[in-house]
Amino acid sequence: MLCKLLHTIGSYLILMRQTFTRPQRGSVFWRQYVHEFYQLGYNSLFIVILMSFFIGALLCVQIKINIWSPWMPRFTIGYAMREVILLEFASSIICIILAGKVGSNIASEIGTMRVTQQIDALDVMGVNSANHIMLPKILAMTSAIPLLVTFSIASGFIGAYVTCWFGGFLSLSDLTYGLQHSFESWHLWSGYIKSLVFAFIIASVSCYFGYTVRGGSIEVGKAGTNSVVVSSVLILFTDLLLTNLLMA
Amino acid sequence: MITITDIHKNFEHQEILHGISATFDAGKTNLVIGRSGSGKTVLLRCIVGLLTPERGEVLFDGRDIHHLTKRETTFLRQEIGMLFQGAALFDSMDVLHNVLFPLEMFSSKTYQEQLQRARFCLDRVGLSDAESKMPSELSGGMQKRVAIARAIALEPRYLFCDEPNSGLDPISSRIIDRLISDITHEYSITTIVNTHDMGSVRGIGEQILFIHEGRAEWTGTSHNINQASNPHLREFLKHA
Numbered sequence: 001m002l003c004k005l006l007h008t009i010g011s012y013l014i015l016m017r018q019t020f021t022r023p024q025r026g027s028v029f030w031r032q033y034v035h036e037f038y039q040l041g042y043n044s045l046f047i048v049i050l051m052s053f054f055i056g057a058l059l060c061v062q063i064k065i066n067i068w069s070p071w072m073p074r075f076t077i078g079y080a081m082r083e084v085i086l087l088e089f090a091s092s093i094i095c096i097i098l099a100g101k102v103g104s105n106i107a108s109e110i111g112t113m114r115v116t117q118q119i120d121a122l123d124v125m126g127v128n129s130a131n132h133i134m135l136p137k138i139l140a141m142t143s144a145i146p147l148l149v150t151f152s153i154a155s156g157f158i159g160a161y162v163t164c165w166f167g168g169f170l171s172l173s174d175l176t177y178g179l180q181h182s183f184e185s186w187h188l189w190s191g192y193i194k195s196l197v198f199a200f201i202i203a204s205v206s207c208y209f210g211y212t213v214r215g216g217s218i219e220v221g222k223a224g225t226n227s228v229v230v231s232s233v234l235i236l237f238t239d240l241l242l243t244n245l246l247m248a
Numbered sequence: 249m250i251t252i253t254d255i256h257k258n259f260e261h262q263e264i265l266h267g268i269s270a271t272f273d274a275g276k277t278n279l280v281i282g283r284s285g286s287g288k289t290v291l292l293r294c295i296v297g298l299l300t301p302e303r304g305e306v307l308f309d310g311r312d313i314h315h316l317t318k319r320e321t322t323f324l325r326q327e328i329g330m331l332f333q334g335a336a337l338f339d340s341m342d343v344l345h346n347v348l349f350p351l352e353m354f355s356s357k358t359y360q361e362q363l364q365r366a367r368f369c370l371d372r373v374g375l376s377d378a379e380s381k382m383p384s385e386l387s388g389g390m391q392k393r394v395a396i397a398r399a400i401a402l403e404p405r406y407l408f409c410d411e412p413n414s415g416l417d418p419i420s421s422r423i424i425d426r427l428i429s430d431i432t433h434e435y436s437i438t439t440i441v442n443t444h445d446m447g448s449v450r451g452i453g454e455q456i457l458f459i460h461e462g463r464a465e466w467t468g469t470s471h472n473i474n475q476a477s478n479p480h481l482r483e484f485l486k487h488a
Contacts, residue, residue, distance in 0.1 A: 025353050117336035124296050124408075125350050126325030 012208050018130040019138065019207075032136035040102050040137065040203075041144025045151060047101060048094055052085075052152040055093075056159030059084055064169050077170055078178020081160055083187065090152040091191040092239045095198035098148070099231035103206040106137055107227035110210025111220035119211070134207040138200065145199035146192055153188075190246040197242060198235045205231045249274050250295065250406065250438050255304035257290055257462075264290050265301070265462045274405075275436040277429050277452045279443055282459035283484060288442040289333075291459065292410055295440065296330060297321070308406060326354050329399030329437075331409040331428075335391035337383040337398070343370065344379035347397045354402060369397040373427060389420030396427055400435070407432065409441040413448060421445060425452045446488035449473065458484070 023029035059081045068077055110133060113119050122129040157179065164170045209227040213219050250272040257265040264287050272278040280288050293299040295306050297313045305312045308324060316324060337346050347369050351362040370376050373393040383391055392412060399407060409428055413421035429452040432439040441448065449456060450470055458466040460480040468476060476482065 028352055112339075116334055116339075117332045118338055120298055121330065121332060121336040121338075123298060124325060124328055124330045125353065126322040126328075127353055 011212065012204075015130055015134075015208055015211060016204060018128065019134045019204075021128060021131050023131060023135065024128060028132075029136060032132070033140055036136045036140035037144055040106075040141050041147065044098055044102060044144070044148060047097070048148050048152050049155045051097060052090065052094070052155035053159040053162075055089055056081065056085065056156030057163040058159075059089075059156070060160040060163045060170070060175075061167065064167075074170060074174040075178035075181055078160070078175040079181045080178075081156075082179045082183075085153055085156040086187045086191050087243075088239075089156065090149045091195040091198065092235060094148065094152045095145070095195055095202060095235050096232050098145075098199075099202045099206075099235060100228050102141065103202050103227045103231045104224040106203065106206035107210040108220055108224040110134075110207055111213035111223045114211065114213045115216055115220060130211065134204070134211065137207060138203040141203035142196055142199045145195045149192060149195045153191075186246075190242075193246060194239065194242050197238055201234050201238065202231050205234065249309055250440065251307040252291075252295060253305050253307075255291065255294055255306070256302045257287075257294055257299060258302055263462065265294070267304070268459065268462070268464045269304075270457050270464055270467065272438055272440050273455060274438045275433060276439070276454040277432050278438070278440045278455045278457070279449060279453040280440060280457045280459060281443055281449060281453075281484070283444065286459045287462040288444075288459055289410055290462075292408055292440065292442050296328060296408055297325075326350075326402055327405040329402070329404035329407045331392065331395045331399050331407070331412050333411045333414055335383070335388075335395040337391055337394055339383050341383075342379065343375065343381050343383070343386070343394050346383065346394055347401050350398060350401050366397075366401060369401050370394070372400070372431075373397045387420075388415050389417075389424065392416070392420075392424050393427065396424070396431070400431055403435065405437060407437045407439040409439070409443075411442055411444075413443060413445045418447065421447060422451065428452065444484075444488075446485070449488075460484075 060077060063077045063080050067080065113133065119129045119133070122132060160175060161172060164172060164175050206227040209223040209230070213223045253269045255265050255268045256263065268291060280291060282288050290299065294301045300314055306314060308327075311320070311324060313321065313324060338349065341349065344366055347366040348362060351357065351365055355362055357365065367376065367379070370379055373396050375390060375393055375397065378386065378390065378394075383394070386394065407428070412424050412428060416424065425448050428439060428441060431437065441452075443449070453470040456468055456470060456473060457464055458478065458481045466476055466478045466481050473481070474485070
């Protein structure tokens, strides 16, 4: 078990070394990068906005129903919701959702390339296949994540405003006051920093599982599942470490 | 010319290739034949460097592919074209961009010249009207022809074909065979074709290597294959 774990970590690091080299042809790399940015970033925007909107709305309702009491100031709802969204939801939870959507997509795409010998074809041509396939995905994912986090935060707040407006249990001015109360910009930045690390984990781990597939369609399916499970666990573990480091 | 000497390859303590030696001449269609599981594909993968043999050397006109620097290997690989069993076209690109890809990666030509070359290669394999199609829209035979066009785009000195006729009807098989043979002679390429199709052996086999259970058991030409005395080859021919 330990031997297998060490072997996996070792082969992951070797693959990353192969990946992080200078692209052989800049123009081809940039074209791939733009394509991946669109595929992994832009195509995830809708799900991020949708989920963040509803989570923002639900957080508002839950805090109102379960936490709020007449002894608490009304703006507490907005304040608590802001902290949850900035500190955990927009970075960690969104990244776990993306590990499911983007991670399985990456692993199955690269896995299929492996079993249909497309990666062998690249290697025979003299292309550094790891660099050609994985680097644009990893860079596109890490550069798209700050935008996704920004949209997630904004959608969460909009969800809260919409709920308060239609639910009528909190005035918009109280919510706005709560959202602005004791604002620490570091909380926002730490969310962005964490999301960058998580994006790297999602892309690189999924690429690793896809690239190392051996066999056929069943193994490709397993690679997709494994990439989601391992990325999610690593995100949660890293979240714990980073939260302690950044918020201490 | 490609020379292989004493190639040994193991997979998890099981020896697949038991010291194969052979010479493949330039300008000839060299065929490697044998039953399924005899080690043909493993040998081809060792030759092109996708697998590293435990022992032995593979010389491309004197250059050992397994003992070159990274830079030399990349340079040598640009002289290699390969047709895989399943064509291995990039399914995210259309036909034209599949052929254009090696040119974009390695050629110093302008984009217009690259386009011209890619279109010439597609025309050479008779697919000039399919350039905007995706690989999934093509038949198996057409995919193999696109793969040949991609393999010759950089004007390679060495061409490798792994079971080029697998899954094709006899007519498409002969078209692919003829194309490989014509290209080999036209550009004086060293071509190695893995096959168990006797139609290919009789049609284009100029130099033949017969492998049985990881051992080179017979070499000859399509003219004298029927007179071979090797019992495994005779058995193979009897059922072919």
